[in-house]
Amino acid sequence: MITITTTDALAAFCEKAREADYITVDTEFLRERTYYSKLCLIQLALPGKDEDDAVLVDPLSDGLSLDPLMEVFRDESVVKVFHAARQDLEIFFIDHGTIPKPLFDTQVAAMVCGFGEQVGYETLVKRIAKEQLDKSSRFTDWSRRPLTDAQKTYALADVTHLRQIYEFLARKLAESGRARWVAEEVAILTDPETYISRPAEAWKRVKTRSAAPRFLAIVRALAEFRESYAQERNIPRNRVFKDDALVELASTKPQNHVDLGRSRLLLREARKGAIADGIIEAIKTGLNCPKSDLPTPDQSREKLQVNPALADLLRVLLKARTETAGVASKLIASSADLDAIAAGMRDVPALTGWRHEVFGADALRLCEGRLALAAKGKRVDVIEL
Numbered sequence: 332m333i334t335i336t337t338t339d340a341l342a343a344f345c346e347k348a349r350e351a352d353y354i355t356v357d358t359e360f361l362r363e364r365t366y367y368s369k370l371c372l373i374q375l376a377l378p379g380k381d382e383d384d385a386v387l388v389d390p391l392s393d394g395l396s397l398d399p400l401m402e403v404f405r406d407e408s409v410v411k412v413f414h415a416a417r418q419d420l421e422i423f424f425i426d427h428g429t430i431p432k433p434l435f436d437t438q439v440a441a442m443v444c445g446f447g448e449q450v451g452y453e454t455l456v457k458r459i460a461k462e463q464l465d466k467s468s469r470f471t472d473w474s475r476r477p478l479t480d481a482q483k484t485y486a487l488a489d490v491t492h493l494r495q496i497y498e499f500l501a502r503k504l505a506e507s508g509r510a511r512w513v514a515e516e517v518a519i520l521t522d523p524e525t526y527i528s529r530p531a532e533a534w535k536r537v538k539t540r541s542a543a544p545r546f547l548a549i550v551r552a553l554a555e556f557r558e559s560y561a562q563e564r565n566i567p568r569n570r571v572f573k574d575d576a577l578v579e580l581a582s583t584k585p586q587n588h589v590d591l592g593r594s595r596l597l598l599r600e601a602r603k604g605a606i607a608d609g610i611i612e613a614i615k616t617g618l619n620c621p622k623s624d625l626p627t628p629d630q631s632r633e634k635l636q637v638n639p640a641l642a643d644l645l646r647v648l649l650k651a652r653t654e655t656a657g658v659a660s661k662l663i664a665s666s667a668d669l670d671a672i673a674a675g676m677r678d679v680p681a682l683t684g685w686r687h688e689v690f691g692a693d694a695l696r697l698c699e700g701r702l703a704l705a706a707k708g709k710r711v712d713v714i715e716l
Contacts (some may be wrong), residue, residue: 349402388654420521430521445659528562532556548626664680
């Protein structure tokens with residue numbers, strides 16, 4: 332097993348990679364104690380079976396620059412193959428400002444090819460490569476050095492089997508003409524906006540029971556402070572204060588440190604110092620927010636007049652169409668999307684792009700009374716009216 336620890340060795344491997352049709356990539360990282368992921372290991376494999384076609388790259392090695400790998404990531408003549416790429420791509424974008432292109436995500440491709448919902452790598456190895464993975468090293472500390480042989484073997488398996496999986500799925504997509512479907516999904520993964528976390532928008536992830544504008548203004552200010560504080564110090568946002576404490580603070584509106592001391596849910600460390608000062612200032616910001624700037628939640632879907640019978644018919648249609656097409660239903664539409672369509676909304680992803688071909692066009696005709704569904708044994712037939 333080859334472990335690259337110098338820039339020259341990485342550059343030599345990457346020179347070889349730029350002559351290949353594709354390269355498979357995976358990472359090992361830690362995020363339990365930080366806001367941003369700490370990259371601990373990169374696994375790379377090229378087409379072929381030679382020992383030097385699959386390597387480990389140790390980004391924790393002194394003096395190692397990942398610039399040669401970033402050049403490969405930007406080389407559009409080489410396909411970059413990942414499985415469930417989102418977290419890996421976030422690391423490379425945050426650390427190096429680079430998103431690998433062109434990208435092939437085997438989890439997305441597998442969902443399009445009928446392998447089920449969010450199919451795991453281990454399942455694909457078993458079903459396509461006919462191999463078993465030893466996952467005993469999955470939850471080890473990847474930042475500790477030296478790495479054990481078991482860790483290295485586990486890590487390399489995440490890219491060596493990926494070669495066979497990629498080649499199999501790429502053939503399936505070419506045969507079915509569905510490569511464009513995967514490309515539409517991958518476009519979201521390669522959009523930098525996917526990985527940008529703006530403190531001013533953090534409040535939208537906080538679940539609250541009240542939608543009162545002034546209350547939400549305080550929630551917004553607290554969430555913005557917490558996100559900025561966590562980003563600046565690279566600590567998990569829950570280490571600052573958790574969502575339940577945030578909602579409590581927005582409700583009780585403490586004005587000083589004595590008031591903060593009465594909180595039931597606030598961590599002890601947050602009742603003093605910079606966090607306590609930030610909380611008090613954020614609450615003042617929310618209380619003093621001009622009426623014209625008060626936030627309002629998007630309640631458009633909550634006010635929808637859903638036809639429950641039509642929503643149920645859409646669920647049956649989705650099941651019928653995805654079974655015929657061999658595509659995971661969740662990739663096309665969520666339950667909320669189906670309710671929205673049944674309520675008359677048309678700006679729903681299921682009605683655009685490749686989803687329109689598989690399901691959306693028929694869904695609209697069903698809503699317009701131009702399609703009927705008939706059960707025949709275990710089969711559901713779609714009938715033109």
